[in-house]
Amino acid sequence: MAMGSGQVGRSVPRLEGAAKVTGRAEYVHNLRLPGMLHGKIVRSTVAHGRIRAIDTAAASALAGVHRVVTIADIRKVVREPFYGPAFHDQPILAADKVHYVGEPIAVVLAADPHVAEAAAQLVVADYEELPAVYDEVEAMTSAAIVHAELKPAWTFPDLKHLQGRRNTNVALDFHLRRGDAEKAFAEADHVFEHTFRTQQVLHLPLEPFVSVAEASGGADDGRLIIHTASQSPSFVRAEIARLLGWPENRVRVKVPYLGGGFGAKLYIKLEALVASLALLVRRPVKISLTMEEQFYTLTKHASTFRIKSGVKNGRITARACEVWWNGGAYADIGPRITQKSGFTAAGPYDIDNVVIDSYSLYTNLTPAGALRGFGIPQLVFAYESHTDLIARALKLDPVEFRRANILREGRPQATGTLMQDAAIEAVLDRLAARMNWGKPFDRGSGTLRRGRGIAIGFKASISPTTSIAIVNVAADGSCTLYCSTVDMGQGSDTANAQLVAEVLDIAAEQVTVVHPDTDVTPYDMATLGSRSLFHMGNAVRLAARDAREKIAALARELGLPEGSNVPVTELFQKKYKMQAGNIIGVGSYIPSYAPPDHDTGQTPNATPFWMVGAAGAEVEVDTETGHVRVTRLVNVADVGRPINPRIVETQLSGAAIMQLGFTLQEKVEIDGGQVVNASLADYKIPSFVDIPSDIQSEAVEAEQQSGPFGGKGVGESGTFAVSPAIANAIDDAVCVRLTSLPLTAETLYRALRAAQGAPLED
Amino acid sequence: MKRTIHFTLNGAPVEAEIAPHWNLVELLQREFDLFGARESCAQGLCGCCTVLVDGTAVSGCLFLAAFADGAEVVTVEHAPDGKLDPVQEAFIACGAFQCGFCTPGFVLMARELLRLHPDPDEDEIRHYLAGNLCRCAAYPEIVAAVKLAARNMRKSD
Numbered sequence: 011m012a013m014g015s016g017q018v019g020r021s022v023p024r025l026e027g028a029a030k031v032t033g034r035a036e037y038v039h040n041l042r043l044p045g046m047l048h049g050k051i052v053r054s055t056v057a058h059g060r061i062r063a064i065d066t067a068a069a070s071a072l073a074g075v076h077r078v079v080t081i082a083d084i085r086k087v088v089r090e091p092f093y094g095p096a097f098h099d100q101p102i103l104a105a106d107k108v109h110y111v112g113e114p115i116a117v118v119l120a121a122d123p124h125v126a127e128a129a130a131q132l133v134v135a136d137y138e139e140l141p142a143v144y145d146e147v148e149a150m151t152s153a154a155i156v157h158a159e160l161k162p163a164w165t166f167p168d169l170k171h172l173q174g175r176r177n178t179n180v181a182l183d184f185h186l187r188r189g190d191a192e193k194a195f196a197e198a199d200h201v202f203e204h205t206f207r208t209q210q211v212l213h214l215p216l217e218p219f220v221s222v223a224e225a226s227g228g229a230d231d232g233r234l235i236i237h238t239a240s241q242s243p244s245f246v247r248a249e250i251a252r253l254l255g256w257p258e259n260r261v262r263v264k265v266p267y268l269g270g271g272f273g274a275k276l277y278i279k280l281e282a283l284v285a286s287l288a289l290l291v292r293r294p295v296k297i298s299l300t301m302e303e304q305f306y307t308l309t310k311h312a313s314t315f316r317i318k319s320g321v322k323n324g325r326i327t328a329r330a331c332e333v334w335w336n337g338g339a340y341a342d343i344g345p346r347i348t349q350k351s352g353f354t355a356a357g358p359y360d361i362d363n364v365v366i367d368s369y370s371l372y373t374n375l376t377p378a379g380a381l382r383g384f385g386i387p388q389l390v391f392a393y394e395s396h397t398d399l400i401a402r403a404l405k406l407d408p409v410e411f412r413r414a415n416i417l418r419e420g421r422p423q424a425t426g427t428l429m430q431d432a433a434i435e436a437v438l439d440r441l442a443a444r445m446n447w448g449k450p451f452d453r454g455s456g457t458l459r460r461g462r463g464i465a466i467g468f469k470a471s472i473s474p475t476t477s478i479a480i481v482n483v484a485a486d487g488s489c490t491l492y493c494s495t496v497d498m499g500q501g502s503d504t505a506n507a508q509l510v511a512e513v514l515d516i517a518a519e520q521v522t523v524v525h526p527d528t529d530v531t532p533y534d535m536a537t538l539g540s541r542s543l544f545h546m547g548n549a550v551r552l553a554a555r556d557a558r559e560k561i562a563a564l565a566r567e568l569g570l571p572e573g574s575n576v577p578v579t580e581l582f583q584k585k586y587k588m589q590a591g592n593i594i595g596v597g598s599y600i601p602s603y604a605p606p607d608h609d610t611g612q613t614p615n616a617t618p619f620w621m622v623g624a625a626g627a628e629v630e631v632d633t634e635t636g637h638v639r640v641t642r643l644v645n646v647a648d649v650g651r652p653i654n655p656r657i658v659e660t661q662l663s664g665a666a667i668m669q670l671g672f673t674l675q676e677k678v679e680i681d682g683g684q685v686v687n688a689s690l691a692d693y694k695i696p697s698f699v700d701i702p703s704d705i706q707s708e709a710v711e712a713e714q715q716s717g718p719f720g721g722k723g724v725g726e727s728g729t730f731a732v733s734p735a736i737a738n739a740i741d742d743a744v745c746v747r748l749t750s751l752p753l754t755a756e757t758l759y760r761a762l763r764a765a766q767g768a769p770l771e772d
Numbered sequence: 773m774k775r776t777i778h779f780t781l782n783g784a785p786v787e788a789e790i791a792p793h794w795n796l797v798e799l800l801q802r803e804f805d806l807f808g809a810r811e812s813c814a815q816g817l818c819g820c821c822t823v824l825v826d827g828t829a830v831s832g833c834l835f836l837a838a839f840a841d842g843a844e845v846v847t848v849e850h851a852p853d854g855k856l857d858p859v860q861e862a863f864i865a866c867g868a869f870q871c872g873f874c875t876p877g878f879v880l881m882a883r884e885l886l887r888l889h890p891d892p893d894e895d896e897i898r899h900y901l902a903g904n905l906c907r908c909a910a911y912p913e914i915v916a917a918v919k920l921a922a923r924n925m926r927k928s929d
Contacts, residue, residue, distance in 0.1 A: 021867075023864050023865065023867065024864070024867065024869075026872070027863075027864035028856060028860075028864065029872075030869055030872030030875050031848075031856065031860040031863045031864060031869070031872075031875055031876075031879055032808070032848060032849060032851065032856070032860065032876075033806075033807065033808020033809070033847065033848035033849050033875075033876040034807075034808065034849065035872050037807075037810075037873070039807070039810060040801075040807040124793060214907060215871070215873075215907055216810075216812045216813075216818060216820055216871075216873045216874050216905065216906075216907050217810070217812065217871070217873045218812070267871070267872065268871060269810075269812075269871045269872070269873030270870075270871040270873060270907050270908060271871075272907075300814060301812060301813045301814060301815075498871055499869075499870030499871030499872065499908045500870065501870070656867045657867060660867055660870060660908075660910055660913055661870075663909070663912055664870060664908050664909040664910060665909075667909035667911065668907070668909055689813070689815060690813040690815060690817045690818055690905070691815055691817060695905060695907060696909060696911075697902055697903075697904075697905055698897075698898040698899075698901050698902045698904075698911055699898065699902050701909070701911055703894065705912055
């Protein structure tokens with residue numbers, strides 16, 4: 011047996027490598043069941059309207075159509091068909107009203123997916139259109155009210171203060187007050203105020219949403235199996251059980267590999283729909299969305315951020331932040347984003363006087379959720395663009411100005427929580443070093459101008475959340491890990507196997523990781539927010555340690571001397587007289603947490619760990635076209651101790667490239683509530699031609715003392731600072747400031763012309 | 773409306789009854805349980821559905837199954853000696869994928885690239901693979917993997 015020491019910190023090739031390169035990895039996409047029907051969703055064509063009628067006659071009459079289903083049918087199996095992690099606001103199919111273009115209003119079921127698709131075109135709905143609101147700031151005061159009454163859920167302990175409200179689009183307001191900002195602004199040498207906007211973009215996993223449900227048994231002993239591309243199998247089980255009024259153990263949720271997730275495949279997406287349909291027609295039902303339909307399922311919040319800073323003697327003494335989050339038609343996890351990101355909206359700076367007001371708004375757009383950063387990239391774009399503008403206005407070096415104000419270890423952050431194991435300074439220093447910041451820089455000439463910029467952001471982890479893991483040592487000494495963490499590409503199977511191997515002194519490659527199956531694998535809050543390596547990692551380490559202790563106890567029971575190091579196979583043989591038995595180690599982890607004070611946002615314990623990510627960019631701007639080429643992109647992050655250095659590096663650069671797309675190219679274009687670029691032909695994600703040839707990623711030397719073997723999450727850190735680093739670099743190159751994403755050639759060219767006093771006509 | 777077609781699939785002669793509107797991805801999945809070619813964008817823009825037809829890479833989502841009649845079709849599952857090839861080994865060694873959904877397309881295209889250009893430079897690799905998208909953006913690792921595969925293939929020649 012290989013020695014376990016050195017399993018952590020080793021770049022173990024992914025356990026599923028061979029399955030993925032041969033095309034044989036298991037995805038829900040591949041699943042077909044006997045008698046299975048395919049569902050095709052019919053979608054709303056208006057942004058806000060009362061449904062007068064849905065005519066399904068022509069569709070039902072088409073040969074091969076099994077059934078056309080509307081909310082009236084769904085109610086036969088689910089009496090209150092509304093779901094959601096923060097509010098129970100989202101219907102399984104539109105009920106009475108539609109709230110955005112693309113909202114599901116009916117489903118056609120057929121054995122042949124082509125028949126279902128053709129029939130879906132024949133369903134006709136009649137609407138009484140209502141006034142709609144699309145802009146998050148307008149939604150604050152708009153006469154158009156998306157939901158007449160808010161219906162809070164009680165799923166998460168830290169959202170308990172959400173209350174049902176009427177006549178408002180505000181789903182949550184978060185407020186933070188620290189020090190006396192008003193006084194500090196009055197006493198400042200300089201006060202700066204800017205407004206920044208980020209656009210609606212999309213996760214766009216290449217495996218679109220897909221779920222399959224199969225029902226068995228009767229009313230009292232019925233069971234459901236849901237195979238789904240989900241990041242949150244435990245939540246799906248609990249929410250489906252709640253909708254049906256069933257105990258959780260009658261719902262089984264199975265998740266194989268995901269073809270990407272990025273925060274899209276969370277909570278309930280297609281699961282409630284396929285479950286209802288399977289119960290209704292008593293046949294397995296599969297719904298696979300098309301790429302276009304992803305645009306009608308979940309997006310990333312567009313945002314508006316008004317930020318104001320007071321500066322005295324080169325120090326930021328006050329900062330006021332107002333953030334409006336465009337949550338779309340259903341709250342999804344938006345209220346949580348509004349609150350959690352609110353903790354850090356003032357940036358990684360040591361500021362005594364802080365005011366933060368953060369609002370989650372309903373609008374008549376596709377719902378928005380978490381996308382690789384839980385709101386942080388939107389905030390960092392604003393506060394790091396703003397911080398750079400201040401440095402430039404005061405003729406201070408951007409790195410030095412940040413250094414003078416940076417939040418150091420042991421200092422209180424805006425919530426009052428003391429910074430611990432957050433290598434903010436080290437990250438800034440390493441970034442400056444990698445950018446050769448102190449050295450001369452070629453600024454280009456003529457119509458090709460070069461510039462460089464940096465930015466740094468940080469994030470509090472989502473808390474409090476729970477993970478549970480089981481480690482099973484079989485009588486032949488082989489080892490199996492049961493946990494509900496979803497491997498959607500981040501390498502969690504491999505990293506978790508490394509943690510087990512490290513504790514049990516075996517090779518990571520010898521550990522089998524059982525994929526989420528709620529009949530088998532224990533509870534996990536979800537795979538999101540870079541929480542798994544820390545939370546599940548701690549649970550896995552504890553489970554492996556529990557198994558190790560039970561092996562030692564068995565040795566004692568058999569009368570073997572302490573530390574005798576008898577192979578585990580012989581222990582089983584001695585105990586059971588044959589190759590039989592198991593040793594089961596269990597680990598459960600929930601970090602401590604103190605909820606923020608409702609009025610001031612103050613808490614001594616906002617997060618179990620901090621994530622820190624910085625980026626530096628060098629750009630080349632063509633002043634005749636506004637075209638920006640990023641020639642170099644440097645990412646530096648504090649990820650604690652990397653468990654698998656190669657996967658960590660890929661996570662950092664992959665996140666940065668994804669954010670590069672959100673910075674320069676991607677935007678969901680909307681006209682009158684209708685998405686007009688819902689395809690990869692019109693919505694361009696980064697390809698080989700869009701990425702810089704020089705991409706560097708570095709994890710600084712750091713340790714998260716409370717993490718498993720010093721590790722912590724890494725999935726999002728690479729996204730934080732890319733957008734402002736590029737905006738800052740553009741300003742450095744051509745002295746023009748862009749304040750809205752994406753930073754396209756057209757917006758830059760318009761800004762260049764405006765700066766020359768010769769603006770283009772609209 | 774069904775018709776029968778005959779073709780060679782991963783080296784073996786096969787026949788299948790198809791509907792005229794089926795594309796190649798559906799044919800492979802429905803009749804042969806081959807799921808390595810995947811429909812993602814359905815517009816021939818992402819490369820997830822890449823299949824080789826008579827030695828040419830095609831987007832299986834835009835290629836009608838009927839056109840496979842009489843053709844030689846090769847998918848990522850093709851493994852004549854039951855082993856991983858140098859491209860697949862290099863993808864694993866370099867960690868050139870995350871979720872793996874796009875990986876079969878990249879593997880097939882990288883193989884084609886190396887067949888035509890045994891020693892590609894970075895620009896040639898980027899250009900040749902520009903029609904394949906990876907949302908996890910393992911692009912730097914894919915370049916490294918193609919270079920490693922090229923080195924290993926030259927060594928074994």
